[in-house]
Amino acid sequence: MTYLAAASVLVLASMPAPALAQHMGHEAQPPAEPAKPTEPAPQPEMDHSQMDHSRMDHSMHPEPVPVDVGPAEEIHMHEGALGPYPVAREASGTAWQPDASGHSGVMKMEGDWTLMGHGLLNMVYDHQSGRRGDDKLFASGMLMGMALRPLGDGTLQLKAMVSPDPLMGKSGYPLLLASGETADGETRLIDRQHPHDFFMELSASVSQNIGKGSSIFLYAGLPGEPAFGPPAFMHREAIMDSPEAPISHHWLDSTHISFGVLTAGLVLDRVKVEISRFNGREPDQHRWNIETGPLDSTAVRLSWNPTDNLSLQGSWGHFEDPEQLEPGVDQKRWSASLLYGRDIAPDWKLAGTLAWGRKTAEGHKDDAYVAEASLKHDAWTIFGRGELTENRELLDVEEHGPAFTVGKISLGAVRDFKVAEHLSFGVGGLFAVNFIPDGLEPLYGGKHPIGTMGFVRVKID
Secondary structure, eight states: OOOOHHHHHHHHHHSOHHHHHHHTTOOOOOOSSOOOOOOOOOOOOOOGGGOOGGGOOGGGSOOOOOSSOOHHHHHHHHBOSSSSSBGGGBOSTTOBOOTTOOOOOEEEEETTEEEEEEEEEEEEEEEEOSTTOOEEEEEEEEEEEEEEEEETTEEEEEEEEEOSGGGGOTTOEEEEEEEEEESSSSSEEEEEEOOOOSEEEEEEEEEEEEETTEEEEEEEETTBOOSOSSSOGGGOTTTTTOOSOOTTHHHHTGGGSBSSEEEEEEEETTEEEEEEEEOOSOOOSOOSSOOOOOOOEEEEEEEEOOSTTEEEEEEEEEESSOOTTSTTOOEEEEEEEEEEEEEEETTEEEEEEEEEEEEEETTEEEEEEEEEEEEEETTEEEEEEEEEEEESOSSOOSSOOOOEEEEEEEEEEEEEEEEETTEEEEEEEEEEEEEOOGGGHHHHTSSOOEEEEEEEEEEEO
């Protein structure tokens, strides 16, 4: 996610009117004839409180020139932490999203440092029907802080993100057809979404520009996100407003909390290639601590933003011993995705995701497919997701069982209410339909069990 949209508005507001006019591409008109000096007409004051900073698309406008800052600070305010490209391109970890993605966050300058923050807290009531369903009230979300400063001909970035998820308990929340990780170190979590660790990211990165539009960078995290898959689901613009995790999470982006990551990358304008060494073991049932382990796994990712509205990636990874309950079993994973973002009309924003992931273990190849979309208009957001997975973990057996092809469609909406300059309160809900194959129907009590969630949220942005 990115947090610099507010900077452009603040800078423009601070410029004198003639400089502002010239910057926006309008030449000041000379007077028709010489006249006596007169007092300049008062300029109307801009009302920043009514601007929706999160939906500003800087890809369609020239970048503002900072006032009273040197060349290093000017570059720092406009470029991403990993290279000389628009800051909106950066998402979770070192992943990319479209340049035209929306912005949110609070920013403050402290000397050479740019400080940014963002927060989201959901309170969710969850109902999953059928024999394997359950009900639960739980909290989820994240609090994220970033600090950046110029360093040589590049940028130093520090990032921290924490989550209230451990408060929901070790068994997480009910979610039909979800699987992965364990609540107690002995039994699988099936038809439940595991809680994320309290420490979701503690990372640092350093980049250096090596030419026009080009850079090299180094990223390290404990925990961090290696160079595999699209941005983590809570950072994808198409679905970030949903409080529900995808059932494809462990095919695409479960590596977003890896306890030990080191990534090196090369940026060439709109192309990025990167390689990671990381701890391939998924987090255990202890959600409040920081784990350590060898950097025994490898991931490689190629990213390309051919236009401001598209972001594509393809990635491969070898995961050493990733599952706590399957010691000695390695995995290979593939991923490909396309992210889309565009302002389709004034105050209307469309975002989408298409993604595919494959897990290979012990000769089995299992795929997952995902389509996500959101439509934002003023304070309303409508969002939806469709998924199809080949899952071998829906039977509680020690070894991998047969692969069952299961699917899910969910649709939801949320309405936000502004309560302060950087604070909003939202009310939303979603409805999901699950698709169960014949072989699992007796366990679920039907072919189409449903899931519903109602939620309220507080956002700091």
